[in-house]
Amino acid sequence: MVLSMNQEYLKDLKNCQLCSWNCKVNRLEGERGVCRAGIPEIAYTSLTSVLKSYSMTLLGCSFRCVYCNAYRISQYPDSGWMYRGYVEPEDLVQEALNSFETSLARNIGVKKISFTGGEPSIHTPYLEEVVSRMKEIIPELEVGLATNGFSTHKTMKRLVKLSSYINFEIKAFDDEIHHAITGAPVKPVLKNAEWLVRKHPEKIRVFRTVAIPGINDSQIPKIAQFIKDIDPTLPYRLVGFRPHFMIYYHPAPSKSFMQKLVESCKKQGLENVDYSGYYPSGSVYMVHNGREELKIIYNYLSNVGCYRMPRNCSSCTEKDYCPAIVLEPWTNLPKE
Numbered sequence: 242m243v244l245s246m247n248q249e250y251l252k253d254l255k256n257c258q259l260c261s262w263n264c265k266v267n268r269l270e271g272e273r274g275v276c277r278a279g280i281p282e283i284a285y286t287s288l289t290s291v292l293k294s295y296s297m298t299l300l301g302c303s304f305r306c307v308y309c310n311a312y313r314i315s316q317y318p319d320s321g322w323m324y325r326g327y328v329e330p331e332d333l334v335q336e337a338l339n340s341f342e343t344s345l346a347r348n349i350g351v352k353k354i355s356f357t358g359g360e361p362s363i364h365t366p367y368l369e370e371v372v373s374r375m376k377e378i379i380p381e382l383e384v385g386l387a388t389n390g391f392s393t394h395k396t397m398k399r400l401v402k403l404s405s406y407i408n409f410e411i412k413a414f415d416d417e418i419h420h421a422i423t424g425a426p427v428k429p430v431l432k433n434a435e436w437l438v439r440k441h442p443e444k445i446r447v448f449r450t451v452a453i454p455g456i457n458d459s460q461i462p463k464i465a466q467f468i469k470d471i472d473p474t475l476p477y478r479l480v481g482f483r484p485h486f487m488i489y490y491h492p493a494p495s496k497s498f499m500q501k502l503v504e505s506c507k508k509q510g511l512e513n514v515d516y517s518g519y520y521p522s523g524s525v526y527m528v529h530n531g532r533e534e535l536k537i538i539y540n541y542l543s544n545v546g547c548y549r550m551p552r553n554c555s556s557c558t559e560k561d562y563c564p565a566i567v568l569e570p571w572t573n574l575p576k577e
């Protein structure tokens with residue numbers, strides 16, 4: 242692909258090292274890294290009342306999380322769903338500006354933009370271009386970002402520069418469980434989290450973890466301790482898992498399960514902990530043993546055709562034709 246003058250901002254994609262996989266592929270010439278992304282593509286845009294923002298959802302992700310509730314977006318294009326595609330930054334900016342003027346946006350009070358996905362950081366040059374063009378028109382614009390924290394340090398610095406606040410997700414603390422849940426190592430995530438807190442605490446909106454009974458119960462107090470050791474006042478939010486993707490038939494957490502997890506985090510000395518989401522008749526079952534959790538996760542993985550242990554999507558020979566990207570998750574009945 243020959244870049245036109247106004248697409249020069251995509252040059253980093255010719256030798257992509259935006260995330261810690263460091264694939265060094267030319268995404269503009271059809272080569273694909275672990276994220277399988279080419280040029281930045283938009284799934285859709287939407288107005289959100291919680292964040293009061295115009296949200297831009299980008300396709301593709303550096304992880305293959307077993308529980309992903311947006312797997313058709315994160316695992317694009319292998320999920321088989323068609324989405325909007327590449328949008329010139331100037332067009333996206335104009336759409337956002339037009340959207341700010343709608344009666345719905347005015348009623349909600351939308352004045353900022355946010356990037357989500359998928360994993361928006363795999364498209365950092367595109368985010369920068371959109372933000373810089375929009376700030377030419379609204380210099381005080383606020384920009385939110387949701388990330389899995391797997392960027393390289395260099396990319397992380399760029400993300401901090403372009404965003405006003407960051408929702409940073411830590412999916413597990415122990416490396417072997419992080420590998421099992423996401424297909425990726427945890428070290429870059431924890432390193433970026435610590436760097437962000439120490440250097441740019443003002444940018445942290447929240448740390449969050451999706452709480453999955455029997456899969457990462459043992460991890461949540463460890464993540465709480467990790468955060469507390471840096472700063473006990475940092476906000477930590479637990480999000481109740483909803484069954485999806487590779488663990489479609491796994492039980493969701495009950496209210497008391499979520500409350501117990503919050504208490505276990507507070508016991509670590511973390512002050513600002515809360516949760517959102519639970520299932521009315523959900524599971525109260527808790528596992529505090531990482532070995533047992535690993536067994537449960539790898540059982541699910543083998544059920545969808547992933548037999549790598551430890552699971553590492555970068556070194557896997559099947560990464561370009563991953564059997565675990567199940568198109569209709571509900572057809573994947575658990576083994577009796």
Ligand code: SF4
Pocket residue numbers: 257258259260261262263264265266268273274275276277278303363
């Ligand atoms: S996985 Fe990361 S390094 Fe590899 S192509 Fe995607 S963004 Fe680039």
Ligand code: SF4
Pocket residue numbers: 305424546547548549552553554557558559560561563564565
């Ligand atoms: S089969 Fe390979 S690429 Fe697919 S989820 Fe398993 S380790 Fe990752």
